[in-house]
Amino acid sequence: MRLILCICVLLSALPNTGHAANPGRSPTFERDIQPILTRYGCNAGACHGKARGQNGFALSLLAYDHDFDYHAITTEARGRRIFPANPRFSLLLRKATGQVPHGGGKKLDPQSPEYRSLEQWIAAGTPRTPADAPKLEKITVSPTQRLMKFSETQPLKVTAFYSDGTQEDVTRLAQFSSSESVYARVSPEGVITAGPIPGEAAIMARFAEKFAICNVLIPRPHPVDAAVYEKLPRHNFIDELIWKKLQQLNITPSERSTDAQFHRRAYLDIIGRLPTPAETRRFLANADPHKRARLIDALLERPEYADFWANKWADLLRPNPYHVGMKATYNFDQWIRRSFRENKPYDQFVRDILTANGSTWTNGATVFYRNRREPDELTTLVSQLFLGVRLDCAKCHHHPFEVWGQDDFYGFAAFFGRIGRKGAGISAPISGGEEAVYLGPPTGRRAGPVKHPVTGEAMMPTPLLGQPLDLPPDQDPREVLADWITAPDNPYFAKVIVNRIWADLMGRGIVEPVDDLRATNPPSNPELLEALAHHFRDNRYDLKKLIRTLATSYAYQLSTTPNESNAADLRNYSRHYRQRLRAEVLLDMVCDITGIPERFEAMPPGSRAMELWTVRSQSIFLDSFGRPDPNQDPPCERTSETTVVQALHLMNSPALHRKVTADDGRCARLATSSQTPAEIIEELYLLAYCRYPTDSERTNALKRFAKPGASRRSATEDLLWALINTPEFIFND
Numbered sequence: 001m002r003l004i005l006c007i008c009v010l011l012s013a014l015p016n017t018g019h020a021a022n023p024g025r026s027p028t029f030e031r032d033i034q035p036i037l038t039r040y041g042c043n044a045g046a047c048h049g050k051a052r053g054q055n056g057f058a059l060s061l062l063a064y065d066h067d068f069d070y071h072a073i074t075t076e077a078r079g080r081r082i083f084p085a086n087p088r089f090s091l092l093l094r095k096a097t098g099q100v101p102h103g104g105g106k107k108l109d110p111q112s113p114e115y116r117s118l119e120q121w122i123a124a125g126t127p128r129t130p131a132d133a134p135k136l137e138k139i140t141v142s143p144t145q146r147l148m149k150f151s152e153t154q155p156l157k158v159t160a161f162y163s164d165g166t167q168e169d170v171t172r173l174a175q176f177s178s179s180e181s182v183y184a185r186v187s188p189e190g191v192i193t194a195g196p197i198p199g200e201a202a203i204m205a206r207f208a209e210k211f212a213i214c215n216v217l218i219p220r221p222h223p224v225d226a227a228v229y230e231k232l233p234r235h236n237f238i239d240e241l242i243w244k245k246l247q248q249l250n251i252t253p254s255e256r257s258t259d260a261q262f263h264r265r266a267y268l269d270i271i272g273r274l275p276t277p278a279e280t281r282r283f284l285a286n287a288d289p290h291k292r293a294r295l296i297d298a299l300l301e302r303p304e305y306a307d308f309w310a311n312k313w314a315d316l317l318r319p320n321p322y323h324v325g326m327k328a329t330y331n332f333d334q335w336i337r338r339s340f341r342e343n344k345p346y347d348q349f350v351r352d353i354l355t356a357n358g359s360t361w362t363n364g365a366t367v368f369y370r371n372r373r374e375p376d377e378l379t380t381l382v383s384q385l386f387l388g389v390r391l392d393c394a395k396c397h398h399h400p401f402e403v404w405g406q407d408d409f410y411g412f413a414a415f416f417g418r419i420g421r422k423g424a425g426i427s428a429p430i431s432g433g434e435e436a437v438y439l440g441p442p443t444g445r446r447a448g449p450v451k452h453p454v455t456g457e458a459m460m461p462t463p464l465l466g467q468p469l470d471l472p473p474d475q476d477p478r479e480v481l482a483d484w485i486t487a488p489d490n491p492y493f494a495k496v497i498v499n500r501i502w503a504d505l506m507g508r509g510i511v512e513p514v515d516d517l518r519a520t521n522p523p524s525n526p527e528l529l530e531a532l533a534h535h536f537r538d539n540r541y542d543l544k545k546l547i548r549t550l551a552t553s554y555a556y557q558l559s560t561t562p563n564e565s566n567a568a569d570l571r572n573y574s575r576h577y578r579q580r581l582r583a584e585v586l587l588d589m590v591c592d593i594t595g596i597p598e599r600f601e602a603m604p605p606g607s608r609a610m611e612l613w614t615v616r617s618q619s620i621f622l623d624s625f626g627r628p629d630p631n632q633d634p635p636c637e638r639t640s641e642t643t644v645v646q647a648l649h650l651m652n653s654p655a656l657h658r659k660v661t662a663d664d665g666r667c668a669r670l671a672t673s674s675q676t677p678a679e680i681i682e683e684l685y686l687l688a689y690c691r692y693p694t695d696s697e698r699t700n701a702l703k704r705f706a707k708p709g710a711s712r713r714s715a716t717e718d719l720l721w722a723l724i725n726t727p728e729f730i731f732n733d
Contacts, residue, residue, distance in 0.1 A: 026120065036173060039173045042059060042096075043061060092118065096115075179204070183200060199571070220249060229244075229246070238556075239555050259292075271305050273588055274592060326432070333614070404464070406454065411460065590659060624645050650725045666687070
């Protein structure tokens with residue numbers, strides 16, 4: 001004991017060189033120390049902020065739990081992490097400066113203001129921030145927007161504003177990130193560097209739980225005459241807003257697509273199938289200047305429209321059949337398809353899901369509540385699908401890039417706290433019984449069983465950015481939620497669905513990912529997104545009218561071929577963006593052009609892949625091209641990337657070979673017909689590409705028919721197989 005006391009006396013006599021980072025005010029834990037730990041990544045998910053911490057030292061992720069962090073630093077491990085007798089010998093500082101082995105490496109310089117703040121805080125006895133201390137109200141970043149040249153730099157300044165009217169430069173303690181590093185990257189010190197290509201990026205600055213945005217625009221260095229943009233066609237408000245944005249970037253749009261390109265594109269985008277050769281010939285021969293708009297109107301009235309768009313929503317809503325049962329899955333699928341056949345207004349479609357009651361065997365919408373059974377599960381699904389707000393992070397801690405915290409998450413979850421269920425329940429993997437969904441009895445303060453995981457408080461239903469609602473016992477909270485979600489003044493509802501439809505038709509969302517609307521993930525064209533949302537509301541949430549507006553715009557009809565100015569543009573719609581087709585669309589296309597239908601389990605003969613009500617139907621083709629895993633919970637967002645598996649399947653699939661070479665297939669019929677080789681070639685190009693072959697394509701194909709030893713049938717089969725194995729076939733141009 002005497003030896004320990006002597007050591008402490010000797011150490012305390014050593015000189016203490018630290019001083020406060022903020023002269024005149026001693027640092028305190030919440031206000032000064034937590035931002036340092038966050039800035040240098042100590043409480044990040046890759047370090048001590050992960051679930052089990054790192055090497056026995058755990059911190060809350062991004063400092064969301066101050067009490068936990070304070071206890072971990074000051075009292076855990078017998079208090080060995082700090083040494084008030086001489087702060088420089090504290091393990092917290094020695095590891096951070098690399099004086100002793102540290103898995104995270106050297107984080108602080110002993111001469112830095114952050115080191116001195118930590119040192120003085122330890123010397124002062126590790127004080128907490130008083131409850132009556134000024135609160136952080138907001139931060140700002142300057143500049144808030146910047147027009148930059150290629151490779152130009154711009155330092156940022158972050159200022160914190162407190163409730164007592166004081167402000168402080170916190171740039172050194174802020175974290176920075178870029179939404180598009182290829183256009184503008186930002187250093188840990190907050191210095192922006194513009195990239196070598198035109199575009200824009202949002203630079204986020206985060207301090208404590210506040211964030212601010214600096215918008216950066218990098219135009220092409222060569223100005224374009226304003227007359228170029230004035231002469232561009234304007235079919236509706238979409239074109240006006242896109243041309244306005246392109247003019248800011250000095251980018252000119254590509255040429256208009258050909259009639260053949262547009263014809264194929266419209267069929268695949270609106271009804272998910274190819275036009276027949278006869279339909280293509282009629283369209284290409286039609287001299288009506290309004291034929292494109294008339295085609296869109298006709299396609300929207302075709303029966304295939306409902307199955308195609310229902311198939312997209314099935315990915316987002318259709319549950320795991322192994323979990324909820326086959327009959328329930330079928331009923332939900334049929335309910336979705338019926339809604340699209342009726343062209344049900346989108347707000348009513350969402351309301352019917354959110355307020356669903358009754359049997360899962362008679363009201364398919366109730367299956368939504370059979371699959372997701374806990375309020376927290378429903379919270380993440382509903383907020384992401386219908387609001388474009390991802391609340392997953394807020395379930396456990398404050399969202400790192402948004403305003404949402406645990407109060408917001410569990411207040412929203414309380415809307416689902418009174419859901420009652422009666423019946424067989426879930427007995428996976430069979431779950432074949434019937435179940436009824438109803439409004440359960442109120443409990444406690446009318447708030448249901450949803451409780452805050454930290455405070456234990458029973459939560460009352462609370463809309464995002466709203467106040468807690470004290471609802472009467474006979475009021476279903478889900479009806480109140482549906483009213484708020486579908487209200488015209490809801491800032492998210494219309495935007496997320498128009499952004500999703502826009503991405504389906506244009507190849508990329510105005511916001512990406514399409515269901516992640518937040519200040520730190522801004523839209524590429526805010527005016528356009530706002531205008532589309534207003535248009536959708538004004539037309540009473542009619543999806544067909546929205547699709548028609550998008551498809552009749554001049555921007556939708558642009559070619560995919562880039563020009564000199566827009567080759568690097570991937571988010572401003574200066575050209576159309578190619579998309580790989582969905583698995584079901586591709587399989588139906590193969591069946592249509594080969595003339596051999598596919599057979600599916602639990603479906604009548606002649607059924608199309610687009611009509612499948614479950615992804616459990618076996619199909620190597622569909623699995624290869626990315627249909628959802630039947631065990632995956634919704635929403636299932638498909639990827640559009642190509643893979644080696646897809647290429648190998650098209651080249652080597654025995655099933656595809658049988659379709660091409662079938663005796664009763666298309667190739668056999670063409671080979672035995674009276675058509676000349678040139679006419680057969682033309683027919684195959686119209687089938688696969690929906691266009692006539694070029695002179696060189698026709699010449700090369702005819703050589704195949706004239707090859708010694710080749711029969712009409714073998715040449716026809718070889719040509720069709722070759723067309724299927726090309727990007728022009730599997731991509732929507």
